[in-house]
Amino acid sequence: xxxxxxLAAQLVRSFGQFSLLTNVWTGVLFTLALFVSSWQGGVFGLxxxxxxxxxxxxxxxxxxxxxxxxxGFCGCLTGIALYVFLGPHPSTYLLTIGGAVVCVLAFAAxxxxxxxxxxxxxxxxxxxxxxxxxxxAPAFTRVWPGGSTAALPxxxxxxxxxTWTDLWHGFFANIxxxxxxxHWYVGAIMLVGLFVGGIRYGLAxxxxxxxxxxxxxxxxxxxxxxxxxxxxxxxxxxAVAMGGLFLARTVPNALYTLVAVAVTTVxxxxxxxxxxxxxxxxxxxxxxxxxxxxxxxxxxFPRIRRIA
Numbered sequence: 001x002x003x004x005x006x007l008a009a010q011l012v013r014s015f016g017q018f019s020l021l022t023n024v025w026t027g028v029l030f031t032l033a034l035f036v037s038s039w040q041g042g043v044f045g046l047x048x049x050x051x052x053x054x055x056x057x058x059x060x061x062x063x064x065x066x067x068x069x070x071x072g073f074c075g076c077l078t079g080i081a082l083y084v085f086l087g088p089h090p091s092t093y094l095l096t097i098g099g100a101v102v103c104v105l106a107f108a109a110x111x112x113x114x115x116x117x118x119x120x121x122x123x124x125x126x127x128x129x130x131x132x133x134x135x136x137a138p139a140f141t142r143v144w145p146g147g148s149t150a151a152l153p154x155x156x157x158x159x160x161x162x163t164w165t166d167l168w169h170g171f172f173a174n175i176x177x178x179x180x181x182x183h184w185y186v187g188a189i190m191l192v193g194l195f196v197g198g199i200r201y202g203l204a205x206x207x208x209x210x211x212x213x214x215x216x217x218x219x220x221x222x223x224x225x226x227x228x229x230x231x232x233x234x235x236x237x238x239a240v241a242m243g244g245l246f247l248a249r250t251v252p253n254a255l256y257t258l259v260a261v262a263v264t265t266v267x268x269x270x271x272x273x274x275x276x277x278x279x280x281x282x283x284x285x286x287x288x289x290x291x292x293x294x295x296x297x298x299x300x301f302p303r304i305r306r307i308a
Contacts, residue, residue, distance in 0.1 A: 029192055053075075062208040170212075178236060248307045
């Protein structure tokens, strides 16, 4: 087993990997931000990261991969998501443990499936595991908190006025929702963490969030939803992934990334409407789908250059 310092670095990197970054100080700030948002949510996230990391050790995953936090972050996200949607019940602890174990297996399986297309796994294991758990949860009285989240999609009310507060709250909440928090100050801490990870990543997050807010406003999305970061967190992830990690620093790549940010913002609204009738959750599927689509298509465009 790793020493205490190495284990601590692995766990905080699991939080930092929400944005696909391996910088340990980014992980520290993301961990701080999520505990500031909710200490209970932070505990569930930490539990998921610990179980997923231990599972990776148990099945013999390469130590370097574990050190980067890539084995722990989907388990970490799973714990936070199950706390948010199911509440801090005893069954949620058990589901977090089981979900974190399955995330490691799903990560390995999806890695093998998408490798021929040079595509990263991203948060797909988290989306698959949490989506399955939440779909099954209403069938079990000791798991489901009660009530139904299923509803027909509701059209946005025309003429609803935005305030400046809606816009700047939305800008930071787009970042905090990466960790399933709607608090703007959590997003501010996480943005600092992104800049600590690298100027490029911070600027990509700023651009992605700003485009998402402006596009949502231009299309007339509900102000309350924009202020809560509902439409923009996938855009932030796409901007950091494509603009910061996978594409070279060129003007065509930057424009390509901005198009992807706009697409994922609209796709988020589409998937919200798609999942609503049966109580499903969009999670970060728009980020995964958009990034896969644009990275796969990049091979056909000579002016779009990948670096990873």
